[in-house]
Amino acid sequence: MVPDSTLTITPRTVLVTGGNRGIGLAVAERLAADGHRVAVTHRGSGAPDGLFGVQCDVTDPDSVDAAFTAVEAEFGPVEVVVSNAGITDDTLLMRMKDEQFTRVVEANLSGAFRVAKRASRGMLRARFGRLIFIGSVVAHSGTAGQVNYASSKAGLIGMARSLTRELGSRNITANVVAPGFIDTDMTAGLDEKTQALAVAAIPLGRKGSADDVAGAVSFLAGDDAGYISGAVLPVDGGMGMGH
Numbered sequence: 001m002v003p004d005s006t007l008t009i010t011p012r013t014v015l016v017t018g019g020n021r022g023i024g025l026a027v028a029e030r031l032a033a034d035g036h037r038v039a040v041t042h043r044g045s046g047a048p049d050g051l052f053g054v055q056c057d058v059t060d061p062d063s064v065d066a067a068f069t070a071v072e073a074e075f076g077p078v079e080v081v082v083s084n085a086g087i088t089d090d091t092l093l094m095r096m097k098d099e100q101f102t103r104v105v106e107a108n109l110s111g112a113f114r115v116a117k118r119a120s121r122g123m124l125r126a127r128f129g130r131l132i133f134i135g136s137v138v139a140h141s142g143t144a145g146q147v148n149y150a151s152s153k154a155g156l157i158g159m160a161r162s163l164t165r166e167l168g169s170r171n172i173t174a175n176v177v178a179p180g181f182i183d184t185d186m187t188a189g190l191d192e193k194t195q196a197l198a199v200a201a202i203p204l205g206r207k208g209s210a211d212d213v214a215g216a217v218s219f220l221a222g223d224d225a226g227y228i229s230g231a232v233l234p235v236d237g238g239m240g241m242g243h
């Protein structure tokens, strides 16, 4: 029998960190359009129109706990987490201060750890969970000037794969979506020459959009991705091929 080609999406409670702008906002809007109950974190800018917002700084464990508690009170246990909050602080190794390295790892990697740990409580009880980490193409390729950032994003792969081994038997999956060069505030600040060089290295010949990333996250949050875990899904126009 030919299966029905319609995608199945069971509505879930979702939390997207850093969902007030950029990739996080596009992801949140897409997941809401898919029919999920979506909450986003922000750091004081307020919730975007039509989305439930909670204030949260992922570098602060109490703030992460309070955000989850607020979402649980509104929607019930969080079933899908999109760990998207992240920062850059680029400079060459010789100029990079300890504090610059630590600050980026603290937000991008330790923050993701805190969020996953808090999320796992409800997921273990429910015997269902989807942990989706927003990594980066540079986790594999590295970039000059991003020792801190690339290290933090590479760490997310080890995290997702360890979580897959720890939590997989409880029907909790953990995957990384690895964007390439995406048009957001994060890349808007790069000078024209750097932007042109980056685009020249992309086989598809263009920057990605936040919506390109949102499509991949939508798939991983949906029913059809239930047997995918520990994967790194590139959304990079071919930029990272071979790594």
Ligand code: NDP
Binding pocket: 017, 018, 019, 020, 021, 022, 023, 024, 041, 042, 043, 044, 045, 056, 057, 058, 059, 084, 085, 086, 087, 107, 111, 134, 135, 136, 137, 178, 179, 180, 181, 182, 183, 184, 185, 186, 187
């Ligand atoms: P933006 O700079 O546009 O947005 C970053 C988001 O993260 C904001 O919502 C910001 O909140 C939030 N954030 C930063 N630090 C914290 C923190 N300590 N606690 C809570 N929230 C925080 O970036 P993008 O949308 O481009 O990036 C989103 C994710 O995608 C990041 O993890 C980034 O590394 C990754 N990525 C981006 C790529 C790109 O080309 N743009 C490529 C590959 C990966 P606030 O508004 O308060 O600052």
